[in-house]
Amino acid sequence: MKNVNIRALARELKLSLSTVSKALRDxxxxxxxxxxxxRALAAEWNYIPNAYASSLxxxxxxxxxxxxxxxxxxxxxxxxxxxxxxxxxxGYHVIIYLTHESYDGEAAILKDFQSGRVDGVLLxxxxxxxxxxxxxxxxxxEVPVVFFDRVLETLAAPKVVTDDAESAYKATTHLLSQGxxxxxxxxxxxxxYICRQRMEGYRQALRxxxxxxxxxxxxxxxxxxxxxxQLVKKLLQRANRPDGIVASVEKLTxxxxxxxxxxxxxxxxxxxxxxxxxxEIATILQPSLTTxxxxxxxxxxxxxxxxxxxxxKKVLTEKDIRVVIPSELVVRGSSGVK
Amino acid sequence: MKNVNIRALARELKLSLSTVSKALRDxxxxxxxxxxxxRALAAEWNYIPNAYASSLxxxxxxxxxxxxxxxxxxxxxxxxxxxxxxxxxxGYHVIIYLTHESYDGEAAILKDFQSGRVDGVLLxxxxxxxxxxxxxxxxxxEVPVVFFDRVLETLAAPKVVTDDAESAYKATTHLLSQGxxxxxxxxxxxxxYICRQRMEGYRQALRxxxxxxxxxxxxxxxxxxxxxxQLVKKLLQRANRPDGIVASVEKLTxxxxxxxxxxxxxxxxxxxxxxxxxxEIATILQPSLTTxxxxxxxxxxxxxxxxxxxxxKKVLTEKDIRVVIPSELVVRGSSGVK
DNA sequence: TAAATCTACGAAACCGGTTTCGTAAATAAA
DNA sequence: TTTATTTACGAAACCGGTTTCGTAGATTTA
Numbered sequence: 001m002k003n004v005n006i007r008a009l010a011r012e013l014k015l016s017l018s019t020v021s022k023a024l025r026d027x028x029x030x031x032x033x034x035x036x037x038x039r040a041l042a043a044e045w046n047y048i049p050n051a052y053a054s055s056l057x058x059x060x061x062x063x064x065x066x067x068x069x070x071x072x073x074x075x076x077x078x079x080x081x082x083x084x085x086x087x088x089x090x091g092y093h094v095i096i097y098l099t100h101e102s103y104d105g106e107a108a109i110l111k112d113f114q115s116g117r118v119d120g121v122l123l124x125x126x127x128x129x130x131x132x133x134x135x136x137x138x139x140x141x142e143v144p145v146v147f148f149d150r151v152l153e154t155l156a157a158p159k160v161v162t163d164d165a166e167s168a169y170k171a172t173t174h175l176l177s178q179g180x181x182x183x184x185x186x187x188x189x190x191x192x193y194i195c196r197q198r199m200e201g202y203r204q205a206l207r208x209x210x211x212x213x214x215x216x217x218x219x220x221x222x223x224x225x226x227x228x229x230q231l232v233k234k235l236l237q238r239a240n241r242p243d244g245i246v247a248s249v250e251k252l253t254x255x256x257x258x259x260x261x262x263x264x265x266x267x268x269x270x271x272x273x274x275x276x277x278x279x280e281i282a283t284i285l286q287p288s289l290t291t292x293x294x295x296x297x298x299x300x301x302x303x304x305x306x307x308x309x310x311x312x313k314k315v316l317t318e319k320d321i322r323v324v325i326p327s328e329l330v331v332r333g334s335s336g337v338k
Numbered sequence: 339m340k341n342v343n344i345r346a347l348a349r350e351l352k353l354s355l356s357t358v359s360k361a362l363r364d365x366x367x368x369x370x371x372x373x374x375x376x377r378a379l380a381a382e383w384n385y386i387p388n389a390y391a392s393s394l395x396x397x398x399x400x401x402x403x404x405x406x407x408x409x410x411x412x413x414x415x416x417x418x419x420x421x422x423x424x425x426x427x428x429g430y431h432v433i434i435y436l437t438h439e440s441y442d443g444e445a446a447i448l449k450d451f452q453s454g455r456v457d458g459v460l461l462x463x464x465x466x467x468x469x470x471x472x473x474x475x476x477x478x479x480e481v482p483v484v485f486f487d488r489v490l491e492t493l494a495a496p497k498v499v500t501d502d503a504e505s506a507y508k509a510t511t512h513l514l515s516q517g518x519x520x521x522x523x524x525x526x527x528x529x530x531y532i533c534r535q536r537m538e539g540y541r542q543a544l545r546x547x548x549x550x551x552x553x554x555x556x557x558x559x560x561x562x563x564x565x566x567x568q569l570v571k572k573l574l575q576r577a578n579r580p581d582g583i584v585a586s587v588e589k590l591t592x593x594x595x596x597x598x599x600x601x602x603x604x605x606x607x608x609x610x611x612x613x614x615x616x617x618e619i620a621t622i623l624q625p626s627l628t629t630x631x632x633x634x635x636x637x638x639x640x641x642x643x644x645x646x647x648x649x650x651k652k653v654l655t656e657k658d659i660r661v662v663i664p665s666e667l668v669v670r671g672s673s674g675v676k
Numbered sequence: 677t678a679a680a681t682c683t684a685c686g687a688a689a690c691c692g693g694t695t696t697c698g699t700a701a702a703t704a705a706a
Numbered sequence: 707t708t709t710a711t712t713t714a715c716g717a718a719a720c721c722g723g724t725t726t727c728g729t730a731g732a733t734t735t736a
Binding site: 343344345355356359360363387388390391392393394395396 | 691692693694695696
Binding site: 677678679680681682683684685686687688689690691692693694695696697698699700701702703704705706 | 707708709710711712713714715716717718719720721722723724725726727728729730731732733734735736
């Protein structure tokens with residue numbers, strides 16, 4: 001009973017390979033009685049068809065790739081749940097690839113997708129990614145790509161994003177309304193489209209309130225936590241220290257709190273903070289953290305649904321569809337009045 | 339230049355399929371000159387062999403499965419990084435499957451692995467899993483399984499765990515040394531081996547200090563955060579309220595802090611807390627959180643390395659190997675003296 | 677009753693590679 | 707010079723399914 005394949009079934013049933021195959025796939029060509037016999041034996045022998053042999057003919061693996069910068073980030077880990085939820089009922093399997101924020105890593109991964117290992121790709125690009133040719137090359141091979149969150153704006157592929165500029169605008173305006181006048185913006189990349197969008201929202205908010213955009217208040221952070229600590233510390237030690245911070249990425253939450261602790265700066269008294277974050281523990285921080293909460297689950301789910309739709313219907317129209325799911329500003333203690 | 343396959347290459351080069359295939363795989367049968375010609379055209383045409391066609395013959399997909407209860411948990415998301423690190427240099431791909439703590443989900447997922455979709459499995463069982471037959475069935479089909487963290491103790495498969503009992507013992511002893519006398523234990527399952535181990539460590543510590551193990555102090559939490567909030571709240575509203583808590587799972591951190599906030603209980607004054615957790619933000623909580631930090635990255639990496647070793651060398655000996663990587667008690671504010 | 681149509685199945689091609697085995701030509705050994 | 711051995715390659719089987727196409731026999735239609 002080892003290695004039950006369709007041949008063994010056919011032999012036992014004294015039927016041809018093709019009849020067994022068709023019976024199992026419920027073809028109209030096969031009589032009800034035969035189907036029943038085949039199914040019974042298949043069940044008894046616990047027959048499970050080889051996934052890749054099946055896929056060879058149709059050139060479909062039922063695997064989809066999810067390419068992420070990292071997974072130890074609540075946005076992406078929640079997004080994965082959304083993707084899974086959308087994809088599982090359709091029988092697709094999720095292969096996760098981590099770029100670790102490296103362009104070279106990302107390019108190597110995408111290259112591998114030309115092997116037919118996956119039917120389609122959900123992509124959130126690395127911080128380093130400025131070029132588009134690696135993605136374009138994949139698309140040229142007719143592997144469908146759907147971007148989510150970190151998109152490459154210029155490519156003609158479907159995109160699922162949140163309202164980055166508006167959210168940053170809201171966050172900044174909120175800080176302004178709380179009395180802040182020297183607001184800093186912490187980014188992680190000058191290239192990443194969503195970072196630029198967020199920065200633009202921040203700038204626009206300042207402009208709309210007749211405040212100057214000061215280069216000294218715009219910081220691009222690194223991957224290294226220690227380095228970021230120093231950068232933020234320096235920022236908050238300045239003579240004209242910022243009284244408000246918009247942090248564009250979850251990771252920086254820890255850094256800002258740590259620096260404030262070390263410098264004995266009081267939040268929200270001395271500095272107010274709003275952070276793009278999906279951290280559940282935002283509520284239990286002291287002070288609790290005001291966040292721009294991104295619709296991580298929905299974004300993952302929506303992007304995955306779009307990909308599945310493309311895979312199933314081959315709807316190659318509307319390549320440039322762009323879904324925007326709004327984020328939410330959740331005001332908590334870190335931007336409070338006191 | 340669409341769909342470059344080995345046939346097209348052979349035709350262009352006026353060679354046979356087999357010669358091209360062998361040339362690309364650097365077979366000794368092929369002359370250096372021919373290899374060069376083949377490689378040159380393959381490079382020019384950007385030929386990438388179909389992954390699954392290749393795997394069909396050798397019955398190897400170069401995919402490995404990682405089966406997890408969830409991914410929005412820092413232990414598992416860090417573990418994934420470890421797995422990736424171990425597996426990528428060997429050319430394996432990581433497919434992630436989420437059970438969402440459901441036994442049925444887990445069983446369905448493992449069933450699918452009989453299709454040859456993956457070469458091997460890294461498994462951390464769901465909270466509900468008490469039976470072992472679904473895993474045994476897979477192993478009977480000679481799909482290698484390596485357990486990590488949440489193991490099924492009775493199965494003859496390699497296991498990578500941390501020293502759960504000892505860690506809980508250490509955590510409890512630590513609380514005792516800080517003056518606690520009524521220590522509660524928060525678990526998430528009565529079945530999960532690691533939970534039982536942790537509870538056992540807790541009990542042993544009490545016994546060794548001539549303290550009774552009180553059933554009223556042992557709580558099994560649910561999946562539902564709201565429900566857990568109520569449970570913990572009730573616990574901390576008791577007349578003889580616990581003065582120390584060992585929480586066996588990261589998720590409960592938020593709950594305990596929230597309840598303390600609502601009940602205006604002071605940590606560590608009124609209650610001290612130690613939590614099994616890999617949260618980076620442990621340091622910025624108020625008070626900062628004393629943790630049992632598990633070696634998540636190392637555990638994932640080690641388990642993956644073992645699996646790869648089995649896959650590559652077919653070392654089917656030492657099925658019962660058991661690697662224990664110790665956790666670390668990091669004392670911070672939540673179990674402080676004050 | 678003859679012709680047309682269905683029904684149910686099997687043979688064989690196919691997906692895209694890998695590997696075994698056979699062999700002509702070149703080279704080395706006797 | 708003859709025989710043994712290597713070298714370099716091609717034909718074909720194979721991995722495990724799916725699908726096209728052909729057809730015998732039963733059934734329906736004219």
